[in-house]
Amino acid sequence: MAITTQNPTPPTAAKHAGANVTRPGDKIFSGLSRGSGILLLVVMASIAIFLTIRAINAISKDHGNFLTTFEWNANANPPVFGIAVLAYGTIVSSIIAMAIAVPIAVGIALFISHYAPRRLASPLSYIVDLLAAVPSIIYGLWGALFLVPHLTGLNMWLDEYLGWTVVFEKEDPQGAARSIFTVGILLAIMILPIITNVSREVFRQVPRMHEEAALALGATRWETIRMSVLPFARSGIISASMLGLGRALGETMAVATVLSAAPILSVHVLDPVGGTFSQNIVAKFGEANEFGRDALIASGLVLFVITLLVNGAARAIIAKRKEYSGANA
Amino acid sequence: MAKRIDVSGLSAYYGGFRAIDDISMNIEPRTVTAFIGPSGCGKSTFLRTLNRMHEVTPGGRVEGKVLLDDENLYGPGVDPVSVRRTVGMVFQRPNPFPTMSVYDNVAAGLKLNGVKKKSDLDTIVEKSLRGANLWNEVKDRLNKPGSGLSGGQQQRLCIARAIAVEPQVLLMDEPCSALDPISTLAIEDLIGELKERFTIVIVTHNMQQAARVSDRTAFFNLSAVGQPGKLIEIDDTERIFSNPSVQATEDYISGRFG
Amino acid sequence: MSHAVADKRSAPAVPQRALAQRRLPKWAPAGMAAGAIALAVGIGIGAGLDSKLQWGLIAVLLFVLGTYTIATAVEGRRQAKDRVATSVVWASFILAALPLYSLIQTTVSKGVKILDGAFLSHSMNGVLTIGEGGGVYHAIIGTLEQVGIATAIAAPIGMLTAVYLVEYGKGRLALAVTFFVDVMTGIPSIVAGLFILSTWNLLLGFGPSGFAGAMALAILMMPVVVRSTEEMLKLVPNELREASLALGVPKWRTIVKVVIPTAIGGITTGVMLAVARIAGESAPIALLVFGNNLINNDPFNGPQASLPFYIFQQYQNGNDASYDRAWAAALVLIAFVMILNLMARGIARWKAPKTGR
Numbered sequence: 001m002a003i004t005t006q007n008p009t010p011p012t013a014a015k016h017a018g019a020n021v022t023r024p025g026d027k028i029f030s031g032l033s034r035g036s037g038i039l040l041l042v043v044m045a046s047i048a049i050f051l052t053i054r055a056i057n058a059i060s061k062d063h064g065n066f067l068t069t070f071e072w073n074a075n076a077n078p079p080v081f082g083i084a085v086l087a088y089g090t091i092v093s094s095i096i097a098m099a100i101a102v103p104i105a106v107g108i109a110l111f112i113s114h115y116a117p118r119r120l121a122s123p124l125s126y127i128v129d130l131l132a133a134v135p136s137i138i139y140g141l142w143g144a145l146f147l148v149p150h151l152t153g154l155n156m157w158l159d160e161y162l163g164w165t166v167v168f169e170k171e172d173p174q175g176a177a178r179s180i181f182t183v184g185i186l187l188a189i190m191i192l193p194i195i196t197n198v199s200r201e202v203f204r205q206v207p208r209m210h211e212e213a214a215l216a217l218g219a220t221r222w223e224t225i226r227m228s229v230l231p232f233a234r235s236g237i238i239s240a241s242m243l244g245l246g247r248a249l250g251e252t253m254a255v256a257t258v259l260s261a262a263p264i265l266s267v268h269v270l271d272p273v274g275g276t277f278s279q280n281i282v283a284k285f286g287e288a289n290e291f292g293r294d295a296l297i298a299s300g301l302v303l304f305v306i307t308l309l310v311n312g313a314a315r316a317i318i319a320k321r322k323e324y325s326g327a328n329a
Numbered sequence: 330m331a332k333r334i335d336v337s338g339l340s341a342y343y344g345g346f347r348a349i350d351d352i353s354m355n356i357e358p359r360t361v362t363a364f365i366g367p368s369g370c371g372k373s374t375f376l377r378t379l380n381r382m383h384e385v386t387p388g389g390r391v392e393g394k395v396l397l398d399d400e401n402l403y404g405p406g407v408d409p410v411s412v413r414r415t416v417g418m419v420f421q422r423p424n425p426f427p428t429m430s431v432y433d434n435v436a437a438g439l440k441l442n443g444v445k446k447k448s449d450l451d452t453i454v455e456k457s458l459r460g461a462n463l464w465n466e467v468k469d470r471l472n473k474p475g476s477g478l479s480g481g482q483q484q485r486l487c488i489a490r491a492i493a494v495e496p497q498v499l500l501m502d503e504p505c506s507a508l509d510p511i512s513t514l515a516i517e518d519l520i521g522e523l524k525e526r527f528t529i530v531i532v533t534h535n536m537q538q539a540a541r542v543s544d545r546t547a548f549f550n551l552s553a554v555g556q557p558g559k560l561i562e563i564d565d566t567e568r569i570f571s572n573p574s575v576q577a578t579e580d581y582i583s584g585r586f587g
Numbered sequence: 588m589s590h591a592v593a594d595k596r597s598a599p600a601v602p603q604r605a606l607a608q609r610r611l612p613k614w615a616p617a618g619m620a621a622g623a624i625a626l627a628v629g630i631g632i633g634a635g636l637d638s639k640l641q642w643g644l645i646a647v648l649l650f651v652l653g654t655y656t657i658a659t660a661v662e663g664r665r666q667a668k669d670r671v672a673t674s675v676v677w678a679s680f681i682l683a684a685l686p687l688y689s690l691i692q693t694t695v696s697k698g699v700k701i702l703d704g705a706f707l708s709h710s711m712n713g714v715l716t717i718g719e720g721g722g723v724y725h726a727i728i729g730t731l732e733q734v735g736i737a738t739a740i741a742a743p744i745g746m747l748t749a750v751y752l753v754e755y756g757k758g759r760l761a762l763a764v765t766f767f768v769d770v771m772t773g774i775p776s777i778v779a780g781l782f783i784l785s786t787w788n789l790l791l792g793f794g795p796s797g798f799a800g801a802m803a804l805a806i807l808m809m810p811v812v813v814r815s816t817e818e819m820l821k822l823v824p825n826e827l828r829e830a831s832l833a834l835g836v837p838k839w840r841t842i843v844k845v846v847i848p849t850a851i852g853g854i855t856t857g858v859m860l861a862v863a864r865i866a867g868e869s870a871p872i873a874l875l876v877f878g879n880n881l882i883n884n885d886p887f888n889g890p891q892a893s894l895p896f897y898i899f900q901q902y903q904n905g906n907d908a909s910y911d912r913a914w915a916a917a918l919v920l921i922a923f924v925m926i927l928n929l930m931a932r933g934i935a936r937w938k939a940p941k942t943g944r
């Protein structure tokens with residue numbers, strides 16, 4: 001769509017035109033729409049405030065160190081709980097997901113925009129669009145019932161040949177692959193469509209004249225992509241990845257179905273231990289008493305802050321890219 | 330250095346649509362040949378068949394022969410990448426690589442072709458920028474983005490980039506149409522200098538420009554919209570502008586067209 | 588000639604390149620792919636590797652390496668790199684297509700097993716978790732009601748906010764709203780659930796209900812609606828607004844009668860895509876709605892079932908009969924989401940401004 005090329009400020013003239021006359025209808029309608037905007041702000045603010053109040057209540061009564069404790073015994077008396085394992089698991093699984101998904105997604109996006117036969121390209125991007133809409137619980141179900149058993153062989157292989165790296169050492173090589181590593185793979189598959197989608201859009205926006213400039217110099221197709229397409233698209237790819245990362249960090253059900261959680265912080269990514277923020281919330285919610293819920297809310301707040309930072313970074317990059325591409329449009 | 334071009338029986342298609350039909354002409358080395366004709370008659374299309382850029386547009390297809398000193402560009406085993414390396418091109422809108430500095434823009438083609446040594450690159454970049462009459466204007470800002478130059482400077486940067494790899498032929502598709510009169514003059518002067526070293530083909534809508542810069546002029550026309558464009562005549566520029574052999578050419582030049 | 592010599596003295600020569608180059612035949616990539624696969628199968632059987640995944644990885648590796656060496660030998664380094672890039676791009680496409688294909692294929696093939704009229708029209712009332720039978724009727728009801736309420740909350744607020752941003756917004760408030768809409772887009776669904784939990788349930792003391800879940804879903808939906816509506820409103824040409832205002836039509840009527848109708852196709856599409864997205868959310872449901880084996884038609888009272896959460900619960904039961912139900916429900920959910928998507932895109936195409944390319 002030509003959305004991005006459209007000048008985003010057409011209605012300014014209209015704004016002024018209507019500014020000096022005020023009718024009751026105008027007042028009501030503008031009040032309504034303004035009120036909606038304010039309501040949105042209120043919701044956002046209260047999310048932050050209420051989560052923080054609850055979280056402070058929980059953390060102040062924590063008999064462990066909230067940041068460094070491994071286990072999550074918020075119902076116990078005295079309560080001892082911490083986010084060390086959860087933060088570690090969330091971040092490691094997301095890093096694995098990104099490491100797998102970003103290069104492949106860029107590859108697919110290039111495939112659709114530059115390599116696929118033209119007749120294939122538009123149905124393909126349509127399919128990727130649809131895949132991005134598949135609910136995460138279905139990825140979770142598939143991950144637990146199909147992917148996990150199929151990864152046993154790969155796990156054994158990794159343990160045998162790459163076990164010396166410690167990272168890929170697995171205590172029980174034959175055991176089910178319900179590990180942070182599998183979660184990472186599943187998250188990678190889940191965020192592939194969204195990263196692919198955004199990257200493909202960015203590749204499509206690379207002006208043809210830049211590519212022709214490279215071609216006319218006698219560049220091969222790959223050299224053209226390296227010289228013209230990737231530099232132009234770089235910030236777009238980064239922000240696409242950040243969007244994917246935001247999804248991976250916050251994903252709940254797909255992790256809850258696949259991971260065999262245990263409050264152990266292990267560098268062995270193949271061992272079925274560990275946890276993530278959202279997985280822990282869903283897993284511990286049923287048994288949590290009122291204080292336990294506050295504790296879970298505290299962990300949720302940490303997740304919230306992390307995703308805010310990631311999304312904020314993505315937005316900043318997009319904003320910069322807008323300035324940049326506007327400068328030489 | 331410069332090579333001659335012999336085109337025979339050349340037609341180009343966009344999918345099922347034939348844009349130009351059965352064109353034949355000879356272009357001598359170290360001359361400037363101007364292509365003129367009404368919009369849509371296939372000048373750009375024809376120009377782009379001369380360095381095999383036509384086939385990068387989806388559905389683009391070419392029939393016929395283009396000989397570059399007796400070697401057919403469309404012959405079996407010919408690598409289009411080599412063709413484009415040998416026949417350089419400058420586009421209507423200046424298109425420096427936006428993420429590269431002035432220096433890197435000129436060096437881009439050199440690096441592709443295996444010039445790696447910094448000192449060699451420096452020498453050739455300077456020589457090419459001088460060749461494009463741009464050196465004095467940019468020598469203090471070689472590391473600034475190429476997209477920060479004025480339009481006319483950008484276009485000369487693109488010329489520098491094209492001549493840096495020492496092509497045999499230089500194709501220019503309306504290189505001045507996006508420029509002001511002063512930049513246009515600068516580029517016309519430049520063309521006069523470059524023709525000492527390169528075979529130059531230039532598409533232009535500006536009759537005076539064709540008359541000023543070119544040795545030979547080719548007039549293209551199409552009988553109706555949706556019909557393929559054809560070469561009407563090619564002759565010495567003086568003759569085309571004073572005494573063309575075809576009535577249509579005279580009509581077009583004198584503005585009595587359509 | 589004298590020029591060429593002069594050039595050589597003043598500057599190092601750029602390597603020229605012959606027009607004709609040695610090329611690999613057209614069938615080379617296909618041939619090398621076939622060779623790599625054959626070799627990988629050989630290695631796989633020989634080394635006793637039982638995972639097909641490993642065979643595939645070996646084949647891909649052999650293919651890329653083989654392409655590079657052969658192409659370097661015949662065509663040179665630059666062409667070899669180009670070919671490797673091509674094969675890597677193809678390989679990444681195939682690599683990604685396999686799991687995604689498997690996901691769809693597994694869901695469909697396992698889902699159709701027990702998916703029938705009875706499954707769609709029965710709840711889990713009186714069905715043992717390890718027993719067969721039962722259905723998703725109650726979950727479909729729950730999902731429809733929760734999503735319906737969420738849409739009823741989020742769509743008007745989202746659309747009005749977009750109207751504010753495009754037609755009225757200026758100054759700090761508009762900037763703040765824009766910024767926080769962006770922020771809101773990135774909220775994890777579980778956090779939205781926790782928010783409603785902390786206010787509606789813990790602070791105000793309400794119990795679990797479909798409505799509580801719907802509020803969390805509305806929070807997830809609002810920013811999506813704002814964004815897509817905003818994009819569509821911006822596409823409405825300013826001349827239309829000016830023409831109407833010039834006729835003396837009040838601004839609010841201009842917006843309601845001229846601007847919104849012009850953009851309604853795109854707005855509908857955006858809302859439907861947002862609906863499709865929240866219909867698959869299960870995390871907030873787990874915290875706020877709890878799920879239910881029985882039919883509960885009242886979204887304001889008591890735990891309710893929901894399609895995505897039903898899948899999760901059946902999975903957790905951990906037996907074959909439950910797995911069958913989970914797959915069948917997954918198929919129903921995918922079908923629902925896909926139909927919404929296809930309809931939304933259909934509307935987008937049908938209502939697309941004819942002025943486009």
Ligand SMILES: Nc1ncnc2c1ncn2[C@@H]1O[C@H](COP(=O)(O)OP(=O)(O)OP(=O)(O)O)[C@@H](O)[C@H]1O
Binds near residue numbers: 346367555
């Ligand atoms: N990418 C394309 N796809 C399909 N048809 C094309 C494409 N580019 C050009 N054409 C058609 O080919 C014919 C010749 O176009 P071309 O651009 O070569 O004309 P031109 O003589 O360069 O015109 P101008 O003076 O306006 O640049 C026209 O009918 C045009 O519509």
Ligand SMILES: [Mg+2]
Binds near residue numbers: 374502
């Ligand atoms: Mg043209």
